[in-house]
Amino acid sequence: MASSSSGNPNPELRKDPVWNRWVIFSPARAKRPSDFKSKSPADPNPNTTCPFCIGHEHECAPEIFRVPPDDPNWTIRVIQNLYPALSRDLPDPDPVTHTSAGSVLAGFGFHDVVIETPVHSVQLVDLSPEEIAQVFVSYTKRIQQFATRDSIKYVQVFKNHGASAGASMSHSHSQMLALPVIPPSVSVRLGSMKDYFDKMRKCCICEIQCEDLLIDSSTYFLSLVPFAAAFPFEIWIVPRYHSAHFHELDAEKAVDLGGLLKQTLRKMSVQLNNPPFNFMIHTSPLHDHGSELAYSHWFIQIVPQLIGIAGFEIGTGCYINPVFPEDAAKVLRDVNVSKSG
Numbered sequence: 373m374a375s376s377s378s379g380n381p382n383p384e385l386r387k388d389p390v391w392n393r394w395v396i397f398s399p400a401r402a403k404r405p406s407d408f409k410s411k412s413p414a415d416p417n418p419n420t421t422c423p424f425c426i427g428h429e430h431e432c433a434p435e436i437f438r439v440p441p442d443d444p445n446w447t448i449r450v451i452q453n454l455y456p457a458l459s460r461d462l463p464d465p466d467p468v469t470h471t472s473a474g475s476v477l478a479g480f481g482f483h484d485v486v487i488e489t490p491v492h493s494v495q496l497v498d499l500s501p502e503e504i505a506q507v508f509v510s511y512t513k514r515i516q517q518f519a520t521r522d523s524i525k526y527v528q529v530f531k532n533h534g535a536s537a538g539a540s541m542s543h544s545h546s547q548m549l550a551l552p553v554i555p556p557s558v559s560v561r562l563g564s565m566k567d568y569f570d571k572m573r574k575c576c577i578c579e580i581q582c583e584d585l586l587i588d589s590s591t592y593f594l595s596l597v598p599f600a601a602a603f604p605f606e607i608w609i610v611p612r613y614h615s616a617h618f619h620e621l622d623a624e625k626a627v628d629l630g631g632l633l634k635q636t637l638r639k640m641s642v643q644l645n646n647p648p649f650n651f652m653i654h655t656s657p658l659h660d661h662g663s664e665l666a667y668s669h670w671f672i673q674i675v676p677q678l679i680g681i682a683g684f685e686i687g688t689g690c691y692i693n694p695v696f697p698e699d700a701a702k703v704l705r706d707v708n709v710s711k712s713g
């Protein structure tokens with residue numbers, strides 16, 4: 373594969389086997405990749421109290437569990453969202469109703485918040501690998517609880533960091549939405565990965581050839597810029613072993629992942645001026661069949677918010693990325709940050 377990188381002034385279209393959508397790389401629209409810093413860094417965390425701070429638990433929606441259990445000096449709390457997108461109080465959903473206008477399903481589901489630290493001024497990147505591992509283990513524990521319900525089909529874990537990335541609370545937290553349907557981009561991703569598997573008899577993520585796209589690696593994970601990154605400096609953290617379900621992550625791998633995520637977030641913060649960002653865990657539906665497990669491989673997508681999306685992207689589903697992935701990977705690979713610091 374002839375890959376374009378530094379100095380190539382010509383636009384190029386790319387499509388990867390995970391999303392199967394065209395991305396336009398248009399380097400002429402940007403300055404040098406290293407100039408591509410956030411102009412609106414994530415808000416500094418004002419040192420005020422808020423409902424997510426320790427001692428303010430009574431101001432929050434009900435708790436589901438905390439770490440450690442029953443300890444007033446908790447380190448993580450999983451709570452209900454005060455303004456849930458879906459309602460846990462509805463009966464398990466009836467079958468979908470089809471009408472001439474479209475399909476309808478009762479809005480049953482769960483919308484939880486994971487408070488990642490008791491301290492207001494601490495961000496996820498400030499936690500130790502072991503503490504970040506506890507956040508991941510909290511996600512897996514909650515997903516395992518959802519998995520006992522036939523009516524919950526998919527769980528989306530995501531984090532919005534910084535007001536312009538959609539965070540309404542500056543206290544470090546992430547969210548989990550347990551859905552009664554399989555979301556459209558999950559269906560597209562699974563279909564696309566299945567097509568690759570049917571042709572090549574291999575999982576397309578196990579087959580990722582890193583080389584110029586690699587940022588870092590740990591014992592069990594790789595961080596890289598995807599071949600057809602839709603967003604400048606988009607990063608994936610990918611298990612180096614085949615695994616369809618994020619919630620099967622064990623404690624040892626969670627610590628390894630915590631270290632690599634911390635290192636990746638620090639690099640992004642240093643090189644891109646602490647940008648607002650989103651991360652999403654892309655996994656498999658809860659109750660999938662054996663055959664899906666062979667081609668579906670979970671990963672984390674991190675998207676720094678450096679450019680907005682507008683009419684072209686909404687109209688076409690294509691993205692324009694001004695930074696070639698090889699150039700973004702080099703900027704992130706070449707900066708030294710310590711894993712534990």
Ligand SMILES: [Zn+2]
Nearest residue numbers: 422425492543
């Ligand atoms: Zn707080």
Ligand SMILES: [Zn+2]
Nearest residue numbers: 575578614669
């Ligand atoms: Zn795989």
